[in-house]
């Protein structure tokens with residue numbers, strides 16, 4: 001069984017760059033949300049790794065919660081982009097300052113549908129913290145308040161992001177060798 005690293009064509013964001021950025025984001029979030037009722041909401045599974053790191057870089061009291069969503073609708077779900085909640089939050093959002101912790105903002109379709117759904121639950125605020133963004137792919141008008149790195153329009157894996165449910169445990173963000181997709 002070959003090492004995962006051998007499937008990677010090139011690294012886009014290194015482990016060190018991620019560590020430093022997460023520390024910066026944690027410090028900024030801690031400053032901005034001081035005195036507020038902060039709830040970090042992570043969308044599984046991709047954001048699990050970023051969530052685990054970010055929450056430990058946040059130095060103010062906060063709660064965490066997780067949800068699972070899936071797109072459904074027409075044949076072309078990526079563009080129709082209706083979002084179904086597969087596993088809902090446990091927390092009541094009333095009066096809370098919700099920060100959605102996301103792995104990557106790609107088309108933005110998922111969050112453009114999810115944010116209005118969460119706003120109906122009367123939170124004090126709803127913002128996005130994404131470790132990665134592909135601005136060239138954006139279809140929906142979604143703007144993260146906090147952003148780690150912009151990446152080009154390439155399919156990326158690692159740091160929580162998968163290809164066919166694999167590579168989530170790579171400690172960096174990279175691009176797979178083309179032959180991996182044709183297997």
Ligand code: IMP
Pocket residue numbers: 046102103104105106107108109110111154155156157161162163
């Ligand atoms: P959206 O297009 O912004 O709605 O992105 C939805 C989800 O697609 C993200 O949260 C990721 O889980 C997944 N995704 C988007 N781009 C990539 C990628 O390059 N690699 C792995 N997953 C991705």
Ligand code: MG
Pocket residue numbers: 043044045046047103104
């Ligand atoms: Mg995701």
